Amino acid sequence: xxxxxxxxxxxxxxxxxxxxxxxxxxxxxVVPPAMCYYxxxxxxxxxxxxxxxEVAAGSTKDPRPMPKLVVSCSTPVQDGMVVKNKTSQRVHExxxxxxxxxxxxxxxxxxxxxxxxxxxxxxxxxxHGAEKTRYEEERRTFDPIDIGNKIKxxxxxxxxxxxxxxxxxxxxxxxxxxxxxxxxxxxxxTYIESAVENDFSGNMIDVCPVGALTDKTFRFKSRxxxxxxxxxxxxxxxxxxxxxxxxxxxxxYRVTGRKDRYGEVEDQDGKPGWxxxxxxxxxxDLSKWNIIGPRTIDRxxxxxxxxxxxxxxxxxxVK
Amino acid sequence: MGRRLLLEHDNVAGIETFDVYRKNGGYRSVExxxxxxxxxxxxxxxxxxxxxxxxxxxxxTGMKWSFLAKPEGVPRYLLCNADESExxxxxxRYLMEKIPHLLIxxxxxxxxxxxxxxxxxxxxxxxxxxxxxxxKAIAEAYEKGFLGKNILGSGFDHDLSVAPGGGAYIxxxxxxxxxxxxGKRGNPRMKPPFPAVKGLYGCPxxxxxxxxxxxxxxIINDGGEExxxxxxxxxxxxxxxxxxxxxxxxxxxxxxxxxxxxxxxxGDDYCRGIANGKKLKACVPGGSSVPILPHYLVTKxxxxxxxxxxxxxxxxxxxxSGSMLGSGGFIVFDEDQCIVRNTWNFARFYAxxxxxxxxxxxxxxxxxxxxxxxxxxxxxxxxDIDLLAEINKKIEGNTxxxxxxxxxxxxxxxxxxxRDEFEWHVNERxxxxxxxxxxxxxxxxxx
Amino acid sequence: MSSSHTDLxxxxxxxxxxxxxxxxxxxxLFAQYPEGKSKSALIRVLHMAEEEFGGWLSxxxxxxxxxxxxxxxxxxxxxxxxxxxxxxxxTGKYVFEVCRTGPCMLLGxxxxxxxxxxxxxxxxxxxxxxxxxxxxxSECLGAxxxxxxLQCGKKYHEHLTKERVDEIITAYRAGQTPN
Numbered sequence: 001x002x003x004x005x006x007x008x009x010x011x012x013x014x015x016x017x018x019x020x021x022x023x024x025x026x027x028x029x030v031v032p033p034a035m036c037y038y039x040x041x042x043x044x045x046x047x048x049x050x051x052x053x054e055v056a057a058g059s060t061k062d063p064r065p066m067p068k069l070v071v072s073c074s075t076p077v078q079d080g081m082v083v084k085n086k087t088s089q090r091v092h093e094x095x096x097x098x099x100x101x102x103x104x105x106x107x108x109x110x111x112x113x114x115x116x117x118x119x120x121x122x123x124x125x126x127x128h129g130a131e132k133t134r135y136e137e138e139r140r141t142f143d144p145i146d147i148g149n150k151i152k153x154x155x156x157x158x159x160x161x162x163x164x165x166x167x168x169x170x171x172x173x174x175x176x177x178x179x180x181x182x183x184x185x186x187x188x189x190t191y192i193e194s195a196v197e198n199d200f201s202g203n204m205i206d207v208c209p210v211g212a213l214t215d216k217t218f219r220f221k222s223r224x225x226x227x228x229x230x231x232x233x234x235x236x237x238x239x240x241x242x243x244x245x246x247x248x249x250x251x252x253y254r255v256t257g258r259k260d261r262y263g264e265v266e267d268q269d270g271k272p273g274w275x276x277x278x279x280x281x282x283x284x285d286l287s288k289w290n291i292i293g294p295r296t297i298d299r300x301x302x303x304x305x306x307x308x309x310x311x312x313x314x315x316x317x318v319k
Numbered sequence: 320m321g322r323r324l325l326l327e328h329d330n331v332a333g334i335e336t337f338d339v340y341r342k343n344g345g346y347r348s349v350e351x352x353x354x355x356x357x358x359x360x361x362x363x364x365x366x367x368x369x370x371x372x373x374x375x376x377x378x379x380t381g382m383k384w385s386f387l388a389k390p391e392g393v394p395r396y397l398l399c400n401a402d403e404s405e406x407x408x409x410x411x412r413y414l415m416e417k418i419p420h421l422l423i424x425x426x427x428x429x430x431x432x433x434x435x436x437x438x439x440x441x442x443x444x445x446x447x448x449x450x451x452x453x454x455k456a457i458a459e460a461y462e463k464g465f466l467g468k469n470i471l472g473s474g475f476d477h478d479l480s481v482a483p484g485g486g487a488y489i490x491x492x493x494x495x496x497x498x499x500x501x502g503k504r505g506n507p508r509m510k511p512p513f514p515a516v517k518g519l520y521g522c523p524x525x526x527x528x529x530x531x532x533x534x535x536x537x538i539i540n541d542g543g544e545e546x547x548x549x550x551x552x553x554x555x556x557x558x559x560x561x562x563x564x565x566x567x568x569x570x571x572x573x574x575x576x577x578x579x580x581x582x583x584x585x586g587d588d589y590c591r592g593i594a595n596g597k598k599l600k601a602c603v604p605g606g607s608s609v610p611i612l613p614h615y616l617v618t619k620x621x622x623x624x625x626x627x628x629x630x631x632x633x634x635x636x637x638x639x640s641g642s643m644l645g646s647g648g649f650i651v652f653d654e655d656q657c658i659v660r661n662t663w664n665f666a667r668f669y670a671x672x673x674x675x676x677x678x679x680x681x682x683x684x685x686x687x688x689x690x691x692x693x694x695x696x697x698x699x700x701x702x703d704i705d706l707l708a709e710i711n712k713k714i715e716g717n718t719x720x721x722x723x724x725x726x727x728x729x730x731x732x733x734x735x736x737x738r739d740e741f742e743w744h745v746n747e748r749x750x751x752x753x754x755x756x757x758x759x760x761x762x763x764x765x766x
Numbered sequence: 767m768s769s770s771h772t773d774l775x776x777x778x779x780x781x782x783x784x785x786x787x788x789x790x791x792x793x794x795l796f797a798q799y800p801e802g803k804s805k806s807a808l809i810r811v812l813h814m815a816e817e818e819f820g821g822w823l824s825x826x827x828x829x830x831x832x833x834x835x836x837x838x839x840x841x842x843x844x845x846x847x848x849x850x851x852x853x854x855x856x857t858g859k860y861v862f863e864v865c866r867t868g869p870c871m872l873l874g875x876x877x878x879x880x881x882x883x884x885x886x887x888x889x890x891x892x893x894x895x896x897x898x899x900x901x902x903x904s905e906c907l908g909a910x911x912x913x914x915x916l917q918c919g920k921k922y923h924e925h926l927t928k929e930r931v932d933e934i935i936t937a938y939r940a941g942q943t944p945n
Contacts, residue, residue: 097713186675485849502808
């Protein structure tokens with residue numbers, strides 16, 4: 001075990017642990033935000049640059065500070081490393097810059113976006129975003145397309161985290177979508193019209209940090225904060241059957257995996273709790289589910305506000 | 320004219336063929352290394368030579384080699400970076416076109432030192448005709464027993480082949496090159512792990528520039544110490560400089576490190592001055608990524624000393640008043656050139672070449688290009704100039720690979736030294752569309 | 767802008783297939799890489815496929831290449847759209863790629879691009895009415911000391927002037943390769 005200090009809190013972790021995961025072991029607001037890293041999907045991370053942190057001391061052996069900010073999701077800790085996240089002005093400024101970069105071409109169509117309320121970019125923008133844009137150029141636009149008959153892709157909202165590509169690579173047998181073109185023209189696409197037909201493809205929706213991939217069976221039905229998230233389970237031959245059903249009265253509006261405070265699916269029976277498309281898209285009838293009880297949404301977003309407990313937000317207010 | 324270690328025979332007729340190359344002393348280093356030296360000894364000579372990576376970063380080649388992991392039973396690879404794409408740089412092309420066997424010879428000796436039984440030359444796809452030249456030369460080397468099994472009876476086996484890219488500057492970044500060579504998009508990898516530990520196919524890999532590998536040949540022939548006698552301080556040996564822009568005689572020159580910039584631009588052996596009797600306005604001495612120097616900082620440093628063609632002297636003054644030797648892509652601007660237009664042009668290049676993986680580079684390079692486009696075309700505002708400086712500060716150091724820095728530095732340097740010219744484009748919008756600004760005045764105090 | 771920048775309505779009517787001779791070349795390329803790593807030859811085989819099947823990569827061509835490599839078609843689309851040398855739409859018989867980057871611009875590449883466009887009555891990205899020439903721009907091609915320049919196929923045409931451009935076009939029209 002090695003020791004690392006993050007924002008003045010010391011924690012012992014196994015060798016090879018990344019700074020981000022060490023911070024998650026401490027918890028709270030010491031944890032850097034992560035838009036592309038997803039602990040349950042190997043080979044994700046490093047791209048969005050929102051998890052940049054300052055390394056004030058590299059290790060006990062070599063206590064020199066690292067000259068550049070590093071991505072906490074992919075940088076392993078060293079014994080005696082001292083990391084600054086929320087206590088670093090540099091981190092605050094540069095993370096703000098990353099948020100600005102992510103937003104310059106974003107359509108800011110939150111009022112009509114199904115992800116609103118549970119969008120990581122929205123949260124980040126709220127915490128770090130400037131009040132007005134300095135971007136005077138025309139925004140890049142794409143037409144929405146279908147990725148299979150249950151998933152809608154709004155490329156305009158995509159931040160190119162590559163998580164959905166990792167889902168397709170790692171959970172499905174045949175990937176039909178990917179990243180095409182390059183630079184600011186890079187896009188997620190199938191290139192030709194091609195249906196994503198796979199029992200686990202719907203997990204792309206769950207891993208998408210923004211509203212780029214949305215559930216067509218839920219599209220425009222309701223804002224998430226009007227729904228009641230309930231833990232539910234069913235006998236399923238394809239997946240664990242352990243889900244969250246989002247109810248409006250006695251109607252199920254949508255079904256998702258059970259996500260933790262970082263928006264990642266929780267483990268079920270020792271494995272990541274990915275759910276199958278049957279559970280997600282086709283079981284919208286309460287009789288199909290055994291309802292366990294209210295699901296605590298451990299997020300600082302609006303969903304948790306005034307639902308089952310009091311507001312737990314500690315976010316500073318914008319002026 | 321100084322000594323020429325790489326291009327000594329570039330004008331010998333038929334030098335591209337094995338026989339003529341061999342008659343002119345070719346493949347001696349392979350004989351010497353494989354017959355009388357151990358891999359460790361070859362590495363030692365390269366370390367003694369002080370050779371620094373000729374692709375642009377200037378990292379000591381011997382040190383890079385010494386980092387190569389050598390786990391039992393795992394193949395190691397040497398990759399030659401022939402993806403030469405940095406604007407202003409066309410030296411590797413000249414070397415490969417003219418003397419392909421020199422590169423092949425260097426590949427064999429370097430691979431022997433590294434214990435690599437397989438190496439690849441990754442060449443930019445646009446140089447497809449050079450790929451043909453290289454493959455022809457490689458076939459000859461196989462035929463003559465310098466490649467293949469048990470080379471010269473030494474027990475060392477080596478296979479070499481060439482792989483083309485498909486048009487992507489980013490593949491000059493070593494991990495992007497590896498990705499591309501694996502048949503994928505040229506997205507740079509996150510580091511660590513470094514290629515020396517996990518490179519091609521997850522195996523330990525060294526990636527070296529064409530010129531670096533070629534330089535191993537004279538280093539082994541004459542010894543590392545002899546090589547290190549040429550040059551100045553930590554800038555040892557000779558360097559290929561590709562000179563272009565508004566020069567009387569642009570082209571590829573092999574220089575001894577340490578000659579003055581003045582001699583290189585104006586000397587009879589080199590570029591012979593600015594074309595058409597015009598005045599020098601600015602110079603980008605090491606490829607488009609390095610900071611631009613205004614005329615008063617080209618031949619003299621801010622301290623008034625002669626600026627020399629070395630890593631150290633070109634960097635003298637840091638980013639405030641210096642630049643870098645970089646890849647040796649030496650671009651000269653005469654008094655009629657527009658710095659705003661050129662900065663926009665370079666920004667467009669980087670936006671075009673960004674792989675799009677990480678957000679600061681993907682979004683930032685495109686943003687800078689658009690703002691500069693407006694400024695150049697008389698549509699800019701004063702706040703745009705500060706905005707550019709802001710954007711490039713937020714790209715720099717925050718990206719996966721150095722392309723972000725490479726895109727940010729030229730913009731930062733152009734604004735630093737040519738701010739008046741940028742402001743003139745805002746204040747004299749119409750005038751700026753009709754004529755160019757001309758020479759920039761030397762500030763009273765530049766230190 | 768639609769979801770893709772490419773006009774996908776253009777297709778090959780027949781499935782492209784490499785001749786036995788070409789297929790043997792592909793096998794030689796595969797053999798240059800360790801077992802199981804033949805995907806390393808993908809970019810080179812895409813260049814070959816482009817040359818063989820009309821100078822561009824149709825969906826049919828890319829799907830066929832995916833078959834040759836036994837990989838998913840999306841893996842080929844991802845690569846083909848990343849690298850700028852690949853034409854994703856049909857082109858003219860000769861494609862002029864004129865370098866427009868810094869050092870070439872200093873020596874007048876903009877006016878060369880304009881001149882070719884005017885002479886062939888096309889804009890950048892278009893193909894002349896007779897189907898002979900497509901005009902494209904390109905980023906630095908490593909010919910900075912011999913600027914301005916254009917690439918056509920494997921050939922670099924350097925030190926361009928308007929007169930030189932005239933000669934080049936005339937030669938290609940006559941079915942010759944200009945020097």
